[in-house]
Amino acid sequence: MNIKPLADRVLVLPAPAEEKVGGIIIPDTAKEKPQRGKVIAVGQGTKDEVMVLKENDVVLYGKYAGTELEYEGEKYLIMRQSDVLAVVG
DSSP states (O other): OOOOOOTTEEEEEEOOOOOEETTEEOOGGGOOOOOEEEEEEEOOOOSSSOOOOOTTOEEEEOTTOSEEEEETTEEEEEEEGGGEEEEEO
């Protein structure tokens, strides 16, 4: 990965949105944004905030957290560590 977050930011690959619910196909406009993803890269932290997240952590984050970016055809979110609500598993 050529993207290296700065300070207390993390790069997250969002989990794919659900395509079907009980056999009903959901159109793109009605899909709910995923609130779960995998940490791809982390910054060094700051002098006031130690980086506790690490690469490959599966995390939960707020619905509107982070900034969307696209790199080599893949969509990512970059957000502050404080925007992450929990680590799963």
